[in-house]
Amino acid sequence: MSASHAVRPSYAVVLRVPHARRTFAAALTGRLSYGIVPLSVMLAVTRSSGSYTVAGTVMALFGAATVFLSPARAALIDRYGPRRALVPMTAAYTAVLGLLTAAVWRPDAAPAPVLGALAAAAGACAPPLGPTMRAVWRTLTPDRALLQRAYSLDGVAEELLFVTGPLLVGVLVGFAPPAAGIVVGAALMVGGMAAFVSSPAVRDTRSEKATVRQGGGGLRGLGRTVVAIAGVGLALGVVDLLVVAFAERHGHGTGGAGVAWVLAALSAGSAVGGLLNGAVAWRAPAGARLPLLTAALGVTLCGAGLAPGLGTLAVAVAVAGFFVSPAITTACLIADETASPQARVRAGAWINTAVNAGSTAGTAVAGALAGWLPVGLCFAVTGAVVLVTAAATGTARKGRKGRSELVPLA
Incomplete structure (x- = not known):
């Protein structure tokens, strides 16, 4: 990593940092799940319930739980480290997605309140892979100029995932029920997360003596x-x-x-x-x-x-x-x-x-x-x-x- 000071910072240098490509590829694989699962859930719920209102409500619950509980899930990673926090989150997330898949596989398979509860539970467990990967970039690239390039590369790649995901769903629903997209998204999360947490770059960085600054919870000024x-x-x-x-x-x-x-x-x-x-x-x-x-x-x-x-x-x-x-x-x-x-x-x-x-x-x-x-x-x-x-x-x-x-x- 000290080599980053000896050469001009570039995207190629970022990807040549030890363990960077392996870790980044694993994180992107898991994050692709978030480009596939939401659309698949919406299509599957619409097909199962026959109601756009139910589908909209289910997606609102899924989105709200995913977005607004993300800082709470991230706090668990800060406290316990990526390996100890992400593995149980992923297990819970994929288990709930499995239940949701079973609930929407056939028309009228489950009532709307059950679908809403399962969607909210899945969103509440969704692992915050993006923020975690950015924290890993911070340890991989301590040089500020190189970190800027790493964050830019990460942001552009994530945006492309959210374009690619719906396209893949469009291809998938051409020969399989929409619920199959939920299964694919869950599989991507499991595979990506397994590779991510096994990377040498992803360590339990929690310090036993670390304390959060008083008054701002470590986030004062944000x-x-x-x-x-x-x-x-x-x-x-x-x-x-x-x-x-x-x-x-x-x-x-x-x-x-x-x-x-x-x-x-x-x-x-x-x-x-x-x-x-x-x-x-x-x-x-x-x-x-x-x-x-x-x-x-x-x-x-x-x-x-x-x-x-x-x-x-x-x-x-x-x-x-x-x-x-x-x-x-x-x-x-x-x-x-x-x-x-x-x-x-x-x-x-x-x-x-x-x-x-x-x-x-x-x-x-x-x-x-x-x-x-x-x-x-x-x-x-x-x-x-x-x-x-x-x-x-x-x-x-x-x-x-x-x-x-x-x-x-x-």
């Missing part, structure tokens, strides 16, 4: 970052729905290829931005870059509202996406800098929770706004909200020397 990155998540949730509304109002339908291409442009822009962000040797600290990246996202969303057609909207959305992955990566770097060594997994989990919670809220808000405002104005309102979160983060940055600099997040 609150503003969480607010800013929740704004990024909100933008993602809004854009997903507004693109559909835009396509419908411009005569392209709600499920056409045009919508898919625009959303693909968002992912492509994010991937390019993430890779470029990781490759730049930034002089400004992460805390100074985050409000600028968030503000740039807000401005581009305001501009997207002026798009006259689907093609120009795709370009505008791609430009907006260019700032998404860099903002999330920068937030992860801030979390790493801010958290105590005994709370790094939990800090990363708060970033994930903020993005996902913001996305969920954004989808709900966009659904309400699109019903009575022009789509262009909805984009502008969203951009303004993101700009406000950027301003809040920037204000906190300027006040670092003041007593109000640190915002507890327990």
Whole structure:
């Protein structure tokens, strides 16, 4: 690892770090489960219950338990170490998914309350592999420049997984029932987790003498970052729905290829931005870059509202996406800098929770706004909200020397 100081940091150097490729590949295998299971559950519940309302409620329970309990599960990893915490989580997660698979394999196999309870239980046990892998990156790449590249690579790879997962489900349901996707997702989690925890890079790093700092639970000062990155998540949730509304109002339908291409442009822009962000040797600290990246996202969303057609909207959305992955990566770097060594997994989990919670809220808000405002104005309102979160983060940055600099997040 000390070799990272002897050569210019790059993505190739990151992957040449001892045990990095093996550990990263194992984590990505397990994380692919999260790209496959949600869609498979939704399709299987819809087929089994015959009700979109039941399917929506089940997915809401699964999503809420996954997102909002993630910091609590991450705290267990910080306390007991990856090996001691992740193995029982994985066992519980896959066991509940097995029960859910049996419940939805045939039509009317289980009542809606049972499906909801099983989905919530599965979400509550979902192992936080993303934050854990980022904590492992911290031990593999102690050099800050190399860590930036590792986080960027991790973020882009994760985004690609969430594009690949639904495509695999689409192929699978062509010759098997949707519930088979749940089985595949569970198998990926078991295989990936087994390889992950057996890697020499994944050790029980819990110190018997380690104590969490008083007053902030080891996370003091992360609150503003969480607010800013929740704004990024909100933008993602809004854009997903507004693109559909835009396509419908411009005569392209709600499920056409045009919508898919625009959303693909968002992912492509994010991937390019993430890779470029990781490759730049930034002089400004992460805390100074985050409000600028968030503000740039807000401005581009305001501009997207002026798009006259689907093609120009795709370009505008791609430009907006260019700032998404860099903002999330920068937030992860801030979390790493801010958290105590005994709370790094939990800090990363708060970033994930903020993005996902913001996305969920954004989808709900966009659904309400699109019903009575022009789509262009909805984009502008969203951009303004993101700009406000950027301003809040920037204000906190300027006040670092003041007593109000640190915002507890327990």
